[in-house]
Amino acid sequence: MEKFGRxxxxxxxxxxxxxxxQGGYSDDVVPEGALYAFLFRAAVAHADxxxxxxxxxRDAPGVHLVIAAEDLRAGGLTRGLSAVRAPGRDGTRGAxxxxxxxxxxxxxxxxxxxxxxxxxxxxxxxxxxxRIEIELEDRPVxxxxxxxxxxxxxxxxxxxxxxxxxxxPQATRAALAASAHALRFxxxxxxxxxxxxEPRGCHAEWIDGRLHLSMGGxxxxxPKAELATLFDLPPEAVRVTHxxxxxxxxxxxxxxxxxxxxxxxxRMLQRPVRWTADRTESMLSDNGARxxxxxxxxxxxxxxxxTAYHVKTRFNLGAYNSNFxxxxxxxxxxxxxxxxxxxxxxxxxxEGFYTNTTPTDAYRGAGRPEANYLLxxxxxxxxxxxxxxxxxxxxxxxxxxxxxxxxxxxxxxxxVGAFDRLLTRAEQAADRAxxxxxxxxxxxxxxxxxxxxxxxxxxxxxxxxxxxxxxFMPEGLVNIYVGTQxxxxxxxxxxxxxxxxxxxIPVDRIRVIQGDSDRIATGGGxxxxxxxxxxxxxxxxxxxxxxxxFSAFLAEKMGVPPxxxxxxxxxxxxxxxxxxxxxxxxxxxxxxxxxxDLLVHxxxxxxxxxxxxxxxxxxxxxxxxxxxxxxxxxxTVVDDFGNMINxxxxxxQVHGGVVQGIGxxxxxxxxxxxxxQLLSASFMDYALPRAADVPMIGxxxxxxxxxxxxxxxxGCGEAxxxxxxxxAANAVMDALAARGVRRADMPFTPARVWTLLQDxxxxxx
Numbered sequence: 001m002e003k004f005g006r007x008x009x010x011x012x013x014x015x016x017x018x019x020x021x022q023g024g025y026s027d028d029v030v031p032e033g034a035l036y037a038f039l040f041r042a043a044v045a046h047a048d049x050x051x052x053x054x055x056x057x058r059d060a061p062g063v064h065l066v067i068a069a070e071d072l073r074a075g076g077l078t079r080g081l082s083a084v085r086a087p088g089r090d091g092t093r094g095a096x097x098x099x100x101x102x103x104x105x106x107x108x109x110x111x112x113x114x115x116x117x118x119x120x121x122x123x124x125x126x127x128x129x130x131r132i133e134i135e136l137e138d139r140p141v142x143x144x145x146x147x148x149x150x151x152x153x154x155x156x157x158x159x160x161x162x163x164x165x166x167x168x169p170q171a172t173r174a175a176l177a178a179s180a181h182a183l184r185f186x187x188x189x190x191x192x193x194x195x196x197x198e199p200r201g202c203h204a205e206w207i208d209g210r211l212h213l214s215m216g217g218x219x220x221x222x223p224k225a226e227l228a229t230l231f232d233l234p235p236e237a238v239r240v241t242h243x244x245x246x247x248x249x250x251x252x253x254x255x256x257x258x259x260x261x262x263x264x265x266x267r268m269l270q271r272p273v274r275w276t277a278d279r280t281e282s283m284l285s286d287n288g289a290r291x292x293x294x295x296x297x298x299x300x301x302x303x304x305x306x307t308a309y310h311v312k313t314r315f316n317l318g319a320y321n322s323n324f325x326x327x328x329x330x331x332x333x334x335x336x337x338x339x340x341x342x343x344x345x346x347x348x349x350x351e352g353f354y355t356n357t358t359p360t361d362a363y364r365g366a367g368r369p370e371a372n373y374l375l376x377x378x379x380x381x382x383x384x385x386x387x388x389x390x391x392x393x394x395x396x397x398x399x400x401x402x403x404x405x406x407x408x409x410x411x412x413x414x415x416v417g418a419f420d421r422l423l424t425r426a427e428q429a430a431d432r433a434x435x436x437x438x439x440x441x442x443x444x445x446x447x448x449x450x451x452x453x454x455x456x457x458x459x460x461x462x463x464x465x466x467x468x469x470x471x472f473m474p475e476g477l478v479n480i481y482v483g484t485q486x487x488x489x490x491x492x493x494x495x496x497x498x499x500x501x502x503x504x505i506p507v508d509r510i511r512v513i514q515g516d517s518d519r520i521a522t523g524g525g526x527x528x529x530x531x532x533x534x535x536x537x538x539x540x541x542x543x544x545x546x547x548x549x550f551s552a553f554l555a556e557k558m559g560v561p562p563x564x565x566x567x568x569x570x571x572x573x574x575x576x577x578x579x580x581x582x583x584x585x586x587x588x589x590x591x592x593x594x595x596x597d598l599l600v601h602x603x604x605x606x607x608x609x610x611x612x613x614x615x616x617x618x619x620x621x622x623x624x625x626x627x628x629x630x631x632x633x634x635x636t637v638v639d640d641f642g643n644m645i646n647x648x649x650x651x652x653q654v655h656g657g658v659v660q661g662i663g664x665x666x667x668x669x670x671x672x673x674x675x676x677q678l679l680s681a682s683f684m685d686y687a688l689p690r691a692a693d694v695p696m697i698g699x700x701x702x703x704x705x706x707x708x709x710x711x712x713x714x715g716c717g718e719a720x721x722x723x724x725x726x727x728a729a730n731a732v733m734d735a736l737a738a739r740g741v742r743r744a745d746m747p748f749t750p751a752r753v754w755t756l757l758q759d760x761x762x763x764x765x
Contacts, residue, residue, distance in 0.1 A: 219525015483523020657720020
């Protein structure tokens with residue numbers, strides 16, 4: 001690892017400005033004189049708009065503009081939002097339904113934008129919204145999956161938007177029938193909210209006929225392309241920038257209606273227009289996540305080797321196709337369908353349905369947490385039902401090291417893995433040997449104690465290509481322009497340090513430039529744990545270009561053949577000379593020689609293959625049977641992230657991801673009533689983990705370097721969430737099994753756990 005980063009736990013350089021209030025987020029970088037936008041949103045889940053009167057709102061004090069869908073059409077904005085459609089089992093794509101920027105004749109979820117008000121102040125815009133008169137004709141509300149009560153979109157009477165298949169159902173059923181043991185299991189994966197610390201926000205302005213949208217996001221090029229399409233503009237007429245971003249987690253990766261609406265209003269008014277969501281507005285309108293149910297069958301032979309795995313999934317698309325909504329519980333779920341196990345016969349049948357709820361889309365892990373959660377819950381359940389130690393059951397089915405590279409049923413090719421070694425390390429780190437004594441001590445106090453395991457694997461997603469540009473500035477400063485976007489991960493530290501390690505430029509001389517489509521031509525943004533591997537791969541390419549160009553320049557300047565100039569990662573060496581100029585020295589020589597072409601270097605690079613981070617999570621919980629309260633007592637993680645650039649930042653990423661998964665397992669849940677009203681639209685009703693809910697998280701690594709990139713790295717951004725949901729849930733079920741509870745779903749709230757215990761106690765022995 002000496003060549004590709006020194007693997008030192010370097011603290012983040014950007015944190016000082018964040019913790020001292022010096023960050024510049026979307027609400028901090030608004031142009032002077034910007035007007036305020038406010039959205040009038042649907043208050044019912046499904047209804048026809050019989051009449052919409054904006055007259056009094058337009059006449060309200062301080063109001064500059066009030067628009068509805070017909071005004072967008074009149075202004076030439078006729079397209080809806082785009083979305084990627086999933087492949088279907090019959091060779092077609094998933095349903096294509098129109099996602100309007102403002103409701104067109106019908107509302108389909110509570111919180112859907114109906115009208116936009118722009119005023120001098122936010123209070124004036126809110127007051128004007130109170131004057132809007134709307135007449136609605138209620139329609140039946142669709143809240144169930146696969147049981148149609150109404151048609152949400154024309155031509156889809158069953159409301160099914162996706163019918164996805166990977167694997168052979170007939171062969172899987174035959175293998176199940178021939179199995180020595182076959183188990184059937186039903187699992188639900190509750191809907192959650194993303195609730196990033198910074199709500200969504202933006203401002204839009206038109207400067208000399210060009211649109212500039214500043215938004216909190218995860219990459220500028222996707223929104224730039226969509227805005228160009230929506231407004232029929234050439235790409236060069238659109239600039240998108242990201243300021244500091246206070247959390248994204250996949251939810252901020254797409255273009256939302258509010259951003260395009262602010263751009264439209266700014267063009268009409270020739271004034272900048274700003275918008276920031278409040279918390280309840282975010283809960284109503286940010287993309288939801290998870291929200292799926294499974295029926296699973298798993299077969300074993302007499303030696304308890306898995307013979308077949310059949311998953312039938314129904315997932316909630318919400319009211320419309322969101323950006324990647326169709327793909328997440330189908331194509332992305334399938335990436336890790338069979339996990340780390342040698343399962344040669346498997347099948348996923350996944351159906352996505354529209355309901356009168358907020359659309360669903362990416363959330364930390366996007367399909368891989370859901371797939372690992374299901375598989376690991378099944379294996380723990382199978383261990384209890386078959387009377388075998390669940391650690392041993394996993395070991396019997398691990399893909400052995402000699403089987404790599406290993407082709408999975410779903411078409412992935414795992415390059416490396418040492419799963420048994422990691423599990424052994426995790427058992428030791430978690431003191432599994434001492435668990436029986438801890439359980440006995442808890443029982444003596446009237447508590448139930450459980451140990452839960454999840455062995456996860458993740459497939460890194462997103463564009464494998466990325467671009468890096470290095471520019472040597474006056475006074476010895478260097479800019480590196482990157483195509484990814486930090487939303488809390490510490491990219492400013494990681495990228496500067498990596499560049500410094502490769503070419504010797506002092507890290508305090510390097511500035512990381514991101515989030516501006518005018519300053520770097522292309523980029524894939526941040527998502528799918530792709531950023532560090534793809535971006536640093538591009539940095540390696542541009543460093544190679546710099547070394548080649550500077551070596552040729554030095555050879556010419558010194559009058560020696562090019563092969564007599566070498567570079568040792570810090571300085572150039574010229575044969576027969578004591579001179580040892582570094583990169584900054586050579587750049588200054590080039591500047592003095594008028595060689596501006598040597599001061600900017602740009603390269604793109606593509607990873608040859610995906611990486612597959614994996615690891616073991618062990619959770620221990622204690623349950624008070626009198627109240628149902630669950631307390632997480634111990635948590636241990638052993639990860640294989642391959643070679644790491646900065647272990648400190650990797651550990652921080654794992655901690656954050658673990659807490660998000662624990663939140664879903666133990667307390668987080670979105671609740672709608674039968675009429676589609678959101679019942680959990682504030683922090684009074686939607687529980688998030690607090691510091692007191694989480695123990696110290698033990699973190700260690702057992703690296704097996706990836707063969708699919710020159711650095712040997714594996715992405716780490718989402719791994720904590722991928723492993724923690726099942727580990728926490730399995731720990732709860734291990735504790736409850738002592739009282740006869742066989743099956744239960746997240747979240748394991750006190751009320752739910754208490755009810756499970758009461759029901760189990762009431763059943764005949």
